[in-house]
Amino acid sequence: MNTDRNFDDLIDQYLKKICHNKKGILRNHIILRDLHDHCKLLTENKSLFILDSGCGNGKISLELSKKGHTIICNDISINMIELCKNEFLKENPHAQVEFSHKPIQKFIKDNKNLKFDIILFHAVLEWLEKPEETLQKLLTLLSTDGYISLMFYNIHSLIMRNLIYGNHNKVIKQDFMGDESSLTPQNPLYPENVKSWLNKNNIEIIHSSGVRVFYDFMDQNLQRDRNIEDILHLEDTYSNKEPYKNFGRYIHYLCKNNNIKRSTK
Numbered sequence: 001m002n003t004d005r006n007f008d009d010l011i012d013q014y015l016k017k018i019c020h021n022k023k024g025i026l027r028n029h030i031i032l033r034d035l036h037d038h039c040k041l042l043t044e045n046k047s048l049f050i051l052d053s054g055c056g057n058g059k060i061s062l063e064l065s066k067k068g069h070t071i072i073c074n075d076i077s078i079n080m081i082e083l084c085k086n087e088f089l090k091e092n093p094h095a096q097v098e099f100s101h102k103p104i105q106k107f108i109k110d111n112k113n114l115k116f117d118i119i120l121f122h123a124v125l126e127w128l129e130k131p132e133e134t135l136q137k138l139l140t141l142l143s144t145d146g147y148i149s150l151m152f153y154n155i156h157s158l159i160m161r162n163l164i165y166g167n168h169n170k171v172i173k174q175d176f177m178g179d180e181s182s183l184t185p186q187n188p189l190y191p192e193n194v195k196s197w198l199n200k201n202n203i204e205i206i207h208s209s210g211v212r213v214f215y216d217f218m219d220q221n222l223q224r225d226r227n228i229e230d231i232l233h234l235e236d237t238y239s240n241k242e243p244y245k246n247f248g249r250y251i252h253y254l255c256k257n258n259n260i261k262r263s264t265k
Contacts, residue, residue, distance in 0.1 A: 004103060005127035005186055007056075007077040013183055015083075019057055022228055023212065026235050027250065028059050030211045031122065031151060033236070034254050035064075038207040039147050041117055042067075047096075048117040053104055053138060054124030058084035060149075061120060065095040072116075074100040074107045104128075108137050115143040123250065125194070126153040126185035132197045139201050142257045148203065151211060151252045155188040160247065164217065191251050203255045209239045210248025217247075 007014060018024045041048055048069045052061035055073035057080070065071050065088070073084050081101045088095050100107060104124070119142055125131045135150075142148055155176060162170045170176065176188050198205060215223065215231055238244040245251075 003129045004076060007075075007080055010183065011077070011079045011083065014056070018183070022215065022223065022231065024059070025228060026212050026215060026232060027151075028063075029232060029236065030209050030239050031060055031149065031252055032063060034207055034209055034252055035060075035118075035149060038254050039118065039149075041145075041147060049115070049143075050118045050120065051114075051116040051141065052120045053107070054121065054127075055084050056080050056123070058087050060122065061097075062087055062091055062095070064118075065092050065097055068096075069118075070096040072098045072100060074102065074104065076101075076103045104134060104138065108141060111141065114141055115146070116141055117143050117146050119146070119148045121148060122151040123153065125150070126187050126189050128187065131187060131189065132193075135197055136201055139203060139257070144257060144259065146257045148255045148257070149252070150194070150198075150255060151250050152191075152194060153185050153188045154210075154246075154248055154251045155190050157216070157247055157249045158184070158188050161216065191246075194251075194253070198253070198255055202258045204258050205253045205255050207254045208245065209252045210245030211239065211250035211252055213238050213244045213248045216249045 018027070036042060042064075048064075050061060050064055050069050050071050052058060052071060052073045055061060055075050058073050061071045061073055073081070075081050075084070078101050081099050085099055088097055102110070119138065121135075121138065125135060128134050139148065158176050159171055162168070162176075177184075177186050195205065213235060215235060218226070239248065
């Protein structure tokens, strides 16, 4: 039985708190900036084969599809797939895109002979029962010299937030798992662990950024009242700088495959 978190029952919260919110704007901006600035393949004049694994509303892959790239969007949630389809229909109805509704593990098994130039894997790892094992399997679909854009929930930011908000018992007990009805994930991750998983698979982190390095620590009234352009400018500036990028609610690693040939077993 697959116990990875399915967002079918969280889609209303996702739409309200992420998609139709400054949080989503900031998240998408940092990811797209990193891809365009540091993914060499995107500077070449050729069509790429891209997997958006755990696609959600598909905003990142949608933007890449506008450059003529071929996309497969996969998600365990049928509601997310429908949301993603609607976004493509609205913004790029002629995109070369295929939609797939299945658990990531089944997608990998069913498509073991495919190789993708870029894999997008954003805010998924922390919702998996076996994150390291699943990531390792996903990497078998990455082409030689391919790139994976990996964003995950940063436990250090969660600890800091609980300290600031006075939830000290949570920190003492190291109890950071979110409630069933919450968008706080079941398995927030230590960046140092994710780095070790990538290293073991000969995947090089070529660029890292924090996503929302200060916005989530702001008072809610300030979040509402501050101009999004000002927030975006400052997040853009400090997301790449030490020590601020380590405070990000999410960490984004843009990584390159350094394996000559990967096994598909």
